[in-house]
Amino acid sequence: xxxxxxxxxxxxxxxxxxxxxxxxxxxxxxxxxxxxxxxxxxxxxxxxxxxxxxxxxxxxxxxxxxxxxxxxxxxxxxxxxxxxxxxxxxxxxxxxxxxxxxxxxxxxxxxxxxxxxxxxxxxxxxxxxxxxxxxxxxxxxxxxxxxxxxxxxxxxxxxxxxxxxxxxxxxxxxxxxxxxxxxxxxxxxxxxxxxxxxxxxxxxxxxxxxxxxxxxxxxxxxxxxxxxxxxxxxxxxxxxxxxxxxxxxxxxxxxxxxxxxxxxxxxxxxxxxxxxxxxxxxxxxxxxxxxxxxxxxxxxxxxxx
Amino acid sequence: xxxxxxxxxxxxxxxxxxxxxxxxxxxxxxxxxxxxxxxxxxxxxxxxxxxxxxxxxxxxxxxxxxxxxxxxxxxxxxxxxxxxxxxxxxxxxxxxxxxxxxxxxxxxxxxxxxxxxxxxxxxxxxxxxxxxxxxxxxxxxxxxxxxxxxxxxxxxxxxxxxxxxxxxxxxxxxxxxxxxxxxxxxxxxxxxxxxxxxxxxxxxxxxxxxxxxxxxxxxxxxxxxxxxxxxxxxxxxxxxxxxxxxxxxxxxxxxxxxxxxxxxxxxxxxxxxxxxxxxxxxxxxxxxxxxx
Ligand SMILES: Cc1cc2nc3c(=O)[nH]c(=O)nc-3n(C[C@H](O)[C@H](O)[C@H](O)COP(=O)(O)OP(=O)(O)OC[C@H]3O[C@@H](n4cnc5c(N)ncnc54)[C@H](O)[C@@H]3O)c2cc1C
Ligand SMILES: Cc1cc2nc3c(=O)[nH]c(=O)nc-3n(C[C@H](O)[C@H](O)[C@H](O)COP(=O)(O)O)c2cc1C
Ligand code: FES
Numbered sequence: 072x073x074x075x076x077x078x079x080x081x082x083x084x085x086x087x088x089x090x091x092x093x094x095x096x097x098x099x100x101x102x103x104x105x106x107x108x109x110x111x112x113x114x115x116x117x118x119x120x121x122x123x124x125x126x127x128x129x130x131x132x133x134x135x136x137x138x139x140x141x142x143x144x145x146x147x148x149x150x151x152x153x154x155x156x157x158x159x160x161x162x163x164x165x166x167x168x169x170x171x172x173x174x175x176x177x178x179x180x181x182x183x184x185x186x187x188x189x190x191x192x193x194x195x196x197x198x199x200x201x202x203x204x205x206x207x208x209x210x211x212x213x214x215x216x217x218x219x220x221x222x223x224x225x226x227x228x229x230x231x232x233x234x235x236x237x238x239x240x241x242x243x244x245x246x247x248x249x250x251x252x253x254x255x256x257x258x259x260x261x262x263x264x265x266x267x268x269x270x271x272x273x274x275x276x277x278x279x280x281x282x283x284x285x286x287x288x289x290x291x292x293x294x295x296x297x298x299x300x301x302x303x304x305x306x307x308x309x310x311x312x313x314x315x316x317x318x319x320x321x322x323x324x325x326x327x328x329x330x331x332x333x334x335x336x337x338x339x340x341x342x343x344x345x346x347x348x349x350x351x352x353x354x355x356x357x358x359x360x361x362x363x364x365x366x367x368x369x370x371x372x373x374x375x376x
Numbered sequence: 377x378x379x380x381x382x383x384x385x386x387x388x389x390x391x392x393x394x395x396x397x398x399x400x401x402x403x404x405x406x407x408x409x410x411x412x413x414x415x416x417x418x419x420x421x422x423x424x425x426x427x428x429x430x431x432x433x434x435x436x437x438x439x440x441x442x443x444x445x446x447x448x449x450x451x452x453x454x455x456x457x458x459x460x461x462x463x464x465x466x467x468x469x470x471x472x473x474x475x476x477x478x479x480x481x482x483x484x485x486x487x488x489x490x491x492x493x494x495x496x497x498x499x500x501x502x503x504x505x506x507x508x509x510x511x512x513x514x515x516x517x518x519x520x521x522x523x524x525x526x527x528x529x530x531x532x533x534x535x536x537x538x539x540x541x542x543x544x545x546x547x548x549x550x551x552x553x554x555x556x557x558x559x560x561x562x563x564x565x566x567x568x569x570x571x572x573x574x575x576x577x578x579x580x581x582x583x584x585x586x587x588x589x590x591x592x593x594x595x596x597x598x599x600x601x602x603x604x605x606x607x608x609x610x611x612x613x614x615x616x617x618x619x620x621x622x623x624x625x626x627x628x629x630x631x632x633x634x635x636x637x638x639x640x641x642x643x644x645x646x647x648x649x650x651x652x653x654x655x656x657x658x659x660x661x662x663x664x665x666x667x668x
Contacts, residue, residue: 125636130637342392
């Protein structure tokens with residue numbers, strides 16, 4: 072049977088199927104539907120230094136083969152997370168990757184120092200790409216800011232660091248390079264695409280926050296393109312996310328160059344999906360005569376010029 | 377921010393399964409009743425709980441949609457083997473659902489949510505429904521009147537209310553759904569329509585107000601319907617000092633607590649409020665805890 076282990080610099084995982092931040096709650100909510108031990112990793116919802124109420128409803132609206140969300144990082148803050156969620160998460164038979172966001176490098180440093188006390192965490196993913204929060208959370212639109220935040224975090228925390236980047240820029244490659252230069256162990260591509268929905272009869276935006284992030288199968292082609300661009304030009308492992316809902320989708324991302332993937336929106340409408348995909352992956356790899364996941368990663372063959 | 381503990385509507389035994397359509401019948405104008413075989417859910421679901429339903433063949437519509445339990449039905453051995461729900465056609469998914477035929481499969485996950493309180497501590501229980509908000513009350517009424525039991529193990533009431541009434545309001549007579557289902561021994565059913573085409577002409581809240589002013593006023597009210605109507609019912613209950621629970625129909629994307637889209641404003645002890653997830657803390661809330 073194919074070996075499903077994947078290694079992304081300092082981060083080792085038993086398989087490449089993770090569940091994405093903000094689309095798996097704090098794991099507690101999904102216990103009825105998923106055997107956590109089958110997952111490559113769990114990334115709970117983004118945590119910020121201070122509690123945040125989040126945006127007014129409606130916070131989501133379905134669109135064609137996708138959805139818009141403007142949750143607005145609704146969370147109870149890092150201290151609450153550590154006190155109330157972390158014990159439970161760390162008791163699960165699955166690697167846990169915390170996900171954090173701050174307004175500035177100083178806040179990321181605080182977060183880093185607090186999480187550094189938990190070496191049981193597999194890694195920390197930096198959400199520097201949330202489109203739903205005004206006031207500078209979008210570091211990943213700027214290479215210098217990306218580099219600054221990632222190195223600040225790395226210097227204050229011994230855990231492997233993953234930078235989660237936004238597609239809402241002209242050139243993600245530049246940003247990914249900055250993250251790599253700053254010492255990130257991997258980059259996660261992509262966060263949601265900024266979008267909008269309108270009720271023309273009422274002349275009103277549908278989301279309480281006016282704009283929101285697009286996710287789901289509708290964004291898969293964009294995610295694949297960005298994963299491929301970064302994986303083929305920047306020397307850093309890529310975790311692919313965006314619209315994955317089937318085993319074929321997973322394999323497309325691996326072939327494009329992703330070393331691992333995350334299941335996001337699909338968990339909303341198929342609660343047990345991620346564990347099933349992890350179960351089925353080895354069968355396909357066996358059929359493809361791959362001994363390990365790395366045998367298929369980045370195997371895309373381009374047309375001759 | 378959202379407290380993640382003591383989530384009254386988090387169901388540790390919920391399951392995701394493939395259900396099979398075994399009946400699909402009209403109930404009223406634009407309103408259908410679906411019967412879905414899904415024993416794992418039917419066996420444990422309680423009145424006021426809901427499930428998420430989607431069509432696994434398509435991704436547009438993509439997300440599941442929440443529907444309240446109308447009733448369970450039994451198989452040949454006398455065990456519940458499926459659920460029924462009533463739905464009104466309002467958009468993408470409900471339009472698609474009208475094309476489902478007997479034998480078709482659907483994806484269903486549940487039971488979800490907290491359900492209504494066990495009706496064992498009340499003398500006169502008043503159920504108040506607006507529009508399609510009536511669907512949870514068939515199972516509530518059957519349980520409260522001792523006609524059917526739900527849950528695993530079957531929930532046995534230690535005490536039954538002396539009276540159970542249902543005040544049910546709709547736009548007009550043609551939208552009154554499944555009235556035959558509500559012909560239950562002991563259920564005091566009253567109807568109102570906005571246009572007077574059946575029952576009392578006017579709002580269902582007027583029926584409730586009359587009941588509160590009457591000889592044996594309710595000591596508990598369960599309500600489900602459009603939000604303005606629920607706000608009005610909550611006010612009537614509060615003025616009369618009657619305990620009142622509202623079942624919210626907040627739009628949901630997942631139904632089990634992972635997306636944080638279904639939030640409603642819940643009052644905190646210090647007088648402020650916080651957004652709480654309707655799917656895992658509700659959908660049934662004591663009226664006085666909500667900021668409507
Ligand atoms: C706990 C719970 C229990 C429920 N139980 C029942 C039940 O038993 N029976 C029942 O019929 N319903 C019930 N509902 C409501 C039901 O879930 C919705 O009616 C259903 O999701 C509609 O799905 P749809 O795809 O048909 O409509 P959608 O297309 O999702 O539309 C839903 C509503 O939003 C409006 N809308 C949609 N898109 C837009 C847009 N772009 N701009 C402006 N407005 C828009 C529509 O006009 C419609 O009124 C329940 C809800 C909850 C939360
Ligand atoms: C409702 C919702 C909430 C999300 N919240 C977060 C979050 O808190 N932090 C984060 O890093 N990404 C968040 N995301 C982005 C997802 O993790 C993922 O990057 C994105 O949705 C694309 O993947 P998908 O199409 O598979 O969902 C959220 C996405 C959705 C749909
Ligand atoms: S519907 Fe997703 S959290 Fe309630």
